[in-house]
Amino acid sequence: MHAELFREIIRVTTLLSLALLLGFLLGRPLTLLFIGLAGYLAYHLFFLNRLLNWLAHDRRSIPPEAPGIWGEVFHHLYQQYRRNRSRKQRIARLIRAFRDSTSAMPDGTVVLDGNWQIVWMNDAAEHLLGLHPAQDIGQRIGNLVRHPDFIAYIDAERFAEPLEIASPLDDERRLSFQVTPYGDGQRLLLVRDVTRLHRLEEMRREFVANASHELRTPLTVIRGYLEALEEDPAVSREWRMPLDEMRRQSERMSGIIEDLLELSRLETGSEEVEGEAVDIPALLARIREAALAMGEGPDDISLEIQAGVGLRGVEKEIYSAFSNLLFNAMHYTPKSGKVGIRWFTREDGSVCLAVEDTGIGVAREYIPRLTERFYRVDASRSRSKGGSGLGLAIVKHVLQRHGARLEIDSRPGKGSNFTCVFPAWRAVPVAS
Ligand code: ADP
Numbered sequence: 441m442h443a444e445l446f447r448e449i450i451r452v453t454t455l456l457s458l459a460l461l462l463g464f465l466l467g468r469p470l471t472l473l474f475i476g477l478a479g480y481l482a483y484h485l486f487f488l489n490r491l492l493n494w495l496a497h498d499r500r501s502i503p504p505e506a507p508g509i510w511g512e513v514f515h516h517l518y519q520q521y522r523r524n525r526s527r528k529q530r531i532a533r534l535i536r537a538f539r540d541s542t543s544a545m546p547d548g549t550v551v552l553d554g555n556w557q558i559v560w561m562n563d564a565a566e567h568l569l570g571l572h573p574a575q576d577i578g579q580r581i582g583n584l585v586r587h588p589d590f591i592a593y594i595d596a597e598r599f600a601e602p603l604e605i606a607s608p609l610d611d612e613r614r615l616s617f618q619v620t621p622y623g624d625g626q627r628l629l630l631v632r633d634v635t636r637l638h639r640l641e642e643m644r645r646e647f648v649a650n651a652s653h654e655l656r657t658p659l660t661v662i663r664g665y666l667e668a669l670e671e672d673p674a675v676s677r678e679w680r681m682p683l684d685e686m687r688r689q690s691e692r693m694s695g696i697i698e699d700l701l702e703l704s705r706l707e708t709g710s711e712e713v714e715g716e717a718v719d720i721p722a723l724l725a726r727i728r729e730a731a732l733a734m735g736e737g738p739d740d741i742s743l744e745i746q747a748g749v750g751l752r753g754v755e756k757e758i759y760s761a762f763s764n765l766l767f768n769a770m771h772y773t774p775k776s777g778k779v780g781i782r783w784f785t786r787e788d789g790s791v792c793l794a795v796e797d798t799g800i801g802v803a804r805e806y807i808p809r810l811t812e813r814f815y816r817v818d819a820s821r822s823r824s825k826g827g828s829g830l831g832l833a834i835v836k837h838v839l840q841r842h843g844a845r846l847e848i849d850s851r852p853g854k855g856s857n858f859t860c861v862f863p864a865w866r867a868v869p870v871a872s
Pocket of ligand 1: 764768769797799800801802810815816817818822823826827828829830831832833856
């Protein structure tokens with residue numbers, strides 16, 4: 441029990457005992473007990489009234505002086521009030537500092553509620569998107585940034601990757617939009633001007649494409665002469681081996697150049713393609729024949745096909761992606777191992793191509809990097825097969841252009857599973 445309450449009980453007991461004693465002496469015990477109780481009640485009502493006045497009117501001021509238990513009540517309430525006030529001031533200072541720093545950021549920041557309505561924006565968002573807080577706060581962002589890709593981006597609710605589109609104010613500028621959901625259904629929209637990055641990326645692509653294109657012709661000439669020399673009986677025996685090595689290396693160079701050209705062609709049209717119906721069972725049968733003819737890996741490739749299901753897409757690109765996966769499986773699996781192809785539909789309707797092998801596998805830490813250009817876990821092994829290190833980068837781009845993704849599951853010494861997952865709407869019926 442609180443000490444002050446204990447003292448109050450002592451006080452009231454003493455008061456009532458005295459009133460009773462006096463009552464007995466005067467021969468009116470009940471009357472004096474009643475007077476004592478009424479006085480006690482009046483005392484408390486008086487301080488209760490002061491408390492209500494203080495709470496209602498001037499809580500900021502020092503609380504009124506009061507004796508006993510009321511002094512204690514006033515003191516505790518006042519302490520609590522001061523604690524809350526300083527906490528509120530701290531939070532307000534923090535929010536002000538956060539808003540000031542976000543306002544000063546070069547990137548646009550827009551706070552959106554669960555209905556995509558604007559709650560707050562910083563100066564950069566106003567400039568980048570041409571928004572005006574006075575009239576646009578409370579508007580839905582989709583009514584102000586009307587680019588169809590942006591509308592599709594927020595409708596799809598897939599925010600792992602940012603969206604890059606032309607600025608709504610100036611076609612020459614490129615903006616990157618990234619939505620981050622937070623709190624209770626709220627979203628933070630970050631807008632960055634990526635014009636410079638976009639131009640650099642374009643320059644890089646053009647440079648690679650031009651350089652590869654320029655290298656193609658001289659290399660064809662060199663290869664032609666090498667072939668002619670190899671067939672020439674006048675060339676002495678000691679030149680046979682170096683000539684053979686030169687021819688193989690020039691073939692490798694040609695392979696790299698062709699892959700670079702294909703990659704830059706895939707990168708230029710980065711938007712998703714519609715394509716036509718491709719007979720995947722027939723295409724897989726062809727790729728299987730080509731892989732068996734490589735003369736590497738196991739003697740057989742198992743084929744598990746869901747008949748009658750094809751894919752809407754670009755046949756040449758799909759051939760390139762699937763064959764890269766199968767050729768890799770053959771190269772990285774010993775003759776005694778197993779390689780298999782599966783074409784199937786998942787429960788959610790997505791259509792998948794899985795290439796499975798029991799080959800050397802890849803350690804978990806390398807998996808995220810496999811689709812980078814020129815990335816190889818074991819460069820010498822890749823080179824020995826004439827690999828360019830661009831195969832999986834090509835696969836990734838082809839899949840991106842088809843709205844698909846690559847799932848990689850692999851364990852060193854056990855084998856790998858590369859699965860291409862296509863959205864359900866790409867599945868089409870085909871004859872085979
Ligand atoms: P490369 O021409 O080197 O094969 P890729 O881009 O096709 O280039 O593959 C990148 C790297 O991924 C390879 O160098 C290899 O280390 C690894 N890799 C790809 N497929 C497999 C597989 N089926 N089994 C084991 N490792 C693989």
